[in-house]
Amino acid sequence: MKIIIPMAGRGSRLRPHTLTIPKPLLPVSGKPIVQRIVEDLAEALDEPVEEVAFVIGDFGAEAEAQLQEIAAKVGAKCSIYTQDIPHGPGHAILCAKPSLSGNCIVAFADTLFKANFSFDPKEDGIIWCQKVEDPSSFGVVKTDENNVITEFVEKSPTFVSDLAIVGLYYVRDGERLRDTLQHMVDNDIRDKGEFQITTALELLKNNGVKFRSAQIEEWLDCGNKDNVVATNRRMLQLKQDKEKLVADSVTLDNAVIIPPCFIGENTVIRNSVVGPHVSLGHNSTVEQSVISDAVIQNDTVVRHANLSHSMLGNKVDYEGNKSEISIGDYSEYK
Known part of the structure; x- marks a missing residue:
């Protein structure tokens, strides 16, 4: 299993804290946000993590050394890629092109999760979701009665579904995701001016890939100061008997x-x-x-x-x- 973590965003809503430290390296209950993501996934997965690929901005040598240590702690190879110009989440994932092969989990480093991550890796794909009151600012999915996804929609101003995509994805065929993202970039297929992961997933679905939705128990946002403080509170509650x-x-x-x-x-x-x-x-x-x-x-x-x-x-x-x-x-x- 490979874990791909796009984390090149500037973290503007968390300034001044992100003026000197990338947002995913800010601590929550004593560990950087991205370390908690990697460790929680590695602990929950039924197979070892072979590689962790980080897609970063210009973070500097000290931050890259931290990422090397985070991957090493779960026994994985560390790969670091740079997204020089922000062209959207789909483009960010494609920046890790050499690592997109085989079984892959893509986890954006904006949020922490409490969920049951056990799944059958033989499935084509899993998209973790949560119901939200106002879905207009989220990518969402529509599903059938068996939780098979019938449509991916990126931030629709009109109601499509209240099942929001939380930024956590599993694909069995990383090469196929890679090739679809490359096709989007080569043909300038954008949505709202950017290369979206939802576009790639919709294209894959239309070409026979079956995605299933899975619910998370808690979605812990780290987007601004208030949310980081609240997430720190919750993570301390969850980890007090484990760490x-x-x-x-x-x-x-x-x-x-x-x-x-x-x-x-x-x-x-x-x-x-x-x-x-x-x-x-x-x-x-x-x-x-x-x-x-x-x-x-x-x-x-x-x-x-x-x-x-x-x-x-x-x-x-x-x-x-x-x-x-x-x-x-x-x-x-x-």
Whole structure:
């Protein structure tokens, strides 16, 4: 099995946090979003992951090294491809052309999922979906009584279906998907100005490929600050009995941690209450503060604060009394 992860987007809605770090590498409950996607899929699949192919923008050597480590942790080969110009999700997948062969899962690095990922790899394809109240901003599918997909539609202003595609796909024949995407690019077949994955899937369906829809249990968005904080909260709840979330090297001095929380290595908490639902990165310090429902990254200092529903980046020096704030890397607030 191969996992293809398109992740070249700019993450504009998450600025200032994505000015210095690609969105898929932002931490949720102590691990980068994309690492959680890879590990959760690898754990759920019935066969080993042979390769993880990342499609990125100009992320730099440090980010690429992180991606190499993420693939290595699941015992997979790492391939990294670059999408220089954003021409849509279908084009992003095609950027991983050399890796599109055999059984492939395509997972966009915008969301985390709670789902039963077990399936028969002999099926032609699986498209994971969820019902939504307003489907106008999503690609959707129509299905028959057996959950076989009869139509793929990209972001229709008129109602077609409330079964939204969540950005997770399985195809048994990666070469056939590759060739269909190449055909679209060669013939400039676009929808809403871009090369869409839904167009490729519709073309494959019309040529005899049978896709089945599968429901996910939860769809955890990471598109903006509020959603990242909410997803961090939910992931801490889901992982508290499965992962070691508080490092042994944490120093507590007249301090209380209210679980579930992720507390990183060599973190110091003095005269403070941290939790519930806080991710506090490595080598950070919290003093004279009360923090809940927050994501705070590495090497950050927080003093005399009462924070909730907040995000602080790496190497932030924060001292203040705001109840909710969002600060990017290398910032000082006093």
